[in-house]
Amino acid sequence: MKKGTFEKSSGFTQVSLLALIFLFFALLCIILLRILMPLSSGMKEADVMRLTIFIQDLFIFILTPLIAQFLLWKEPTKKTLQLTVPDLPVLLWGIIAIASVSPLIDLLNTWNQGLHLPESMKSIEQWMIDSEKTAEVITNRLLNTDNWGSFTMNILIIAVMAGIGEEFMFRGVLQKILINWMRNTHLGILFAAIIFSAIHFQFFGFIPRMILGIVLGYLYVWSKSIWVPIIAHATNNALTVILTSNTFNKGNELIETVAKDQNNVRYTFVGTAIFAFSMWKIWKYYQVQAAIDEKNGS
Template sequence: MPENMNLKGFYAGKPALFQIFLLLLFMLAGGFISSVLGMGVLFLTHGVKADIYQYPGIMRTLQFLSSIGMFLFPAIAVAWTCSNRPSWYLSIKKTPNVRIMLLILISMYLFSPTITLTGVLNKQMELPSILAPIENWMRTQEDAAEHMTELLLSEGGILTLLSNLIVIAVTAAITEEFLFRGTIQRIIGKWSPNHHIIIWSAAFIFSAFHMQFFGFIPRLLLGAYFGYLLYWSKCIWIPVFAHFVNNATAVIGMSNSRWKNLELVSGDISDAHLLSFASMAFVTLISFIILNKYIRKELIKGN
């Protein structure tokens, strides 16, 4: 490669399929490096026979490194190599309006009951008996993810809470939005001019990537909402903030020994309360839709 060759925008003219392939290569490379670094930290601090599930602090470190390696690095690398304007590609230059952020905060809490209700319905999913092995595998993946979350949130104390907020709320919100909304939506946009197809396709990939199939629908809805926020605002920090609110609320709620047993926090709505909860979800959903009509208008006006 010539010394003066600049990789900035080098693959800008390539088709979407090539850019997806390039993104996957960056994700594999970033995932491999972050895994090596994470396991290196574990072995250096606790020995080569250490079980990572015994050390929540190391699990947080590994999750942090994984988020940077598999999400943030590939997003920035693709933006740099596939665009002459990486900051425009990732929509990171605009500064969000404080008033809009407050409205987004309110909208996330209005959306929360609907997300919880769809989660309750999603958990009732049963596949045909012929697909029982697949369903068992899906439930195993779900149990493993829940077990890891419980381990991360099991330790008490303000320092642990702050660490979880940094890793699960701040880091996840930034890195996942940069990848799924900032990069993947941009690449899908080379295939289709229809923004609804672009947003819902990226949301589908976002939800599927988490490998938690009994929470697929609520995560799909959240991903689509984040996608519309980016489409309306052209500012990645808007969906990053909404994503942060969602994750931070869950971390704070599940970290409190009293709050985590509440049905609204745990998402395990009992049959006795299901009808009343569904009624509340319907009312808050209507409020969410009305509020977002105003948010959409304000965001588009600000472009």
Template sequence: MGYLRQYSPFMQLITFFGLWFAFMLLYSLFLAGFFPAISGGYTIAQMEDTKVWADPSFVRGLKIVQLLYTLVSFMVPALVFAYLAHPRPAVYMGLSARPKYLQLALAILVILCALPLVNVLGEWNSTWPVSKQMRDLEELATKQTKLLLNMPDIGSMLFNLLLLALLPAIAEEVFFRGVLQRVLTPMVKNGWVAAIIAAVIFSAIHMQFLGFMPRLLLGFLMGAIYFVTGNLWLAIAGHFVNNGLQVVLVYLYQAKVISYDATQDEHVPAVYGALSALVAGILIWRLYMKAREAGQTFELPAEPGDEEEENEENKQDHSNI
């Protein structure tokens, strides 16, 4: 394929958002028509009625909705675009090369070491002035998330790792980093700026204003990991660890194994946030140096007519795995 390679980055961006809008529309139409069938007869309007949340049929429907949202809204449009944009979509998105173990460890450490700063930003973000209606909507979304995180046994925990950690990590990284950030980079002619813009869009699309800043930081860190290595698997791993850690901690708390409740915000001193930023920055630099030593860098897709040169570069990339 690769039909979209003949168009400018701006037109590619418009095409990508057009695909996203089209699949969002399909998802919305499906939800409106079939939600009663998958939730035991409840309607979309009843999703905000906490009285029906105790019904297992409703919770099952809510989980199906979450699954479809992840796949149809993010993964499918990104994969379709990559297929139309490049003869080898996996190469285009940075999924063709297996990450080295040290790089994988560094990428995970970047996310883990940044969590104190994430908490500091979250605490500050929660003080932003917003309307009562918006705050009520965000509280409702938080309650729905806690409903999904109700895990009475290890089987439900493993299922939530798939539903709330692994699938979102793959789908959202393919969408926001593998395609959006890659399309933005030649437009703004700066990979760091592209990572910031993609992170802003990543946070905004989640429609949770009181969590905007911590999600923006996490989006930027995953964009930075992708930019300095050119390997999307590393960003996916960091994303999965961040989401999966929350799922596991909530399960352990519900099972009374630990006393720490990951769903409750705790105060983190600003100095810890500053130290967290410093350590995360050093780790990103080390990740960049290791990627350079391995000959792995973020490369823009070859232009039409550059197929031979691109083939040689891909052979070199695979020789460094």
């Protein structure tokens, strides 16, 4: 197929194409992991988890959007995914925004976990709770390391690769399709964030992850560079790796303080204020750049 084969197709067709490519690579990952698992019998459980996540990130979240954008748009990949180097102030404000919104995300996460389904859906809620507990056990085993090598691998896989892959997928391709389809930037960002949160299958963290997706969506649109949400996403995940209490950082006063004050309303208020100011700065940059582009165009 030629580049941009499906450029003039409907939004539904483009989303369906992305979904099909996603499912193809998901199936390929399952087959590949079945082949590799017997060969990993001598590996530690956490290392097997890292290998699994690495393969998933590479095939499902990096190759999928790269192939999809090739089929969807005729313009060069650098332009379709907006792989332009961002201005340093915008990048810094993006990092500050994602770091400062963390207390609010943590508070929303605690609130989300307290939500309950109607009594008639009790069995579904119990399945969701069991799924969350399983995911929590897996995450703790992965993050609970005692050496620099494993810690570095966690940063590379959970922060860097996930940041690149998920932003290529959900902001670079899916969000662009939805914005063009709905002819509304805000709705495109919202629905991309909903899908971004839903695909993680962590139901009691759905709302905070959706909010995070919305933030990353606006960072992408306003900065006009995919690297801003990628680095912001990687920063968010890296903070989780760094600040999760485990045997590697046991006794660290800063981490113990963060864990203790995770839902401190004062920190949430201050963080939210800094976040709002950071996003305003990025929005102002977007407005200035839009005015410059309009002037040059005229």
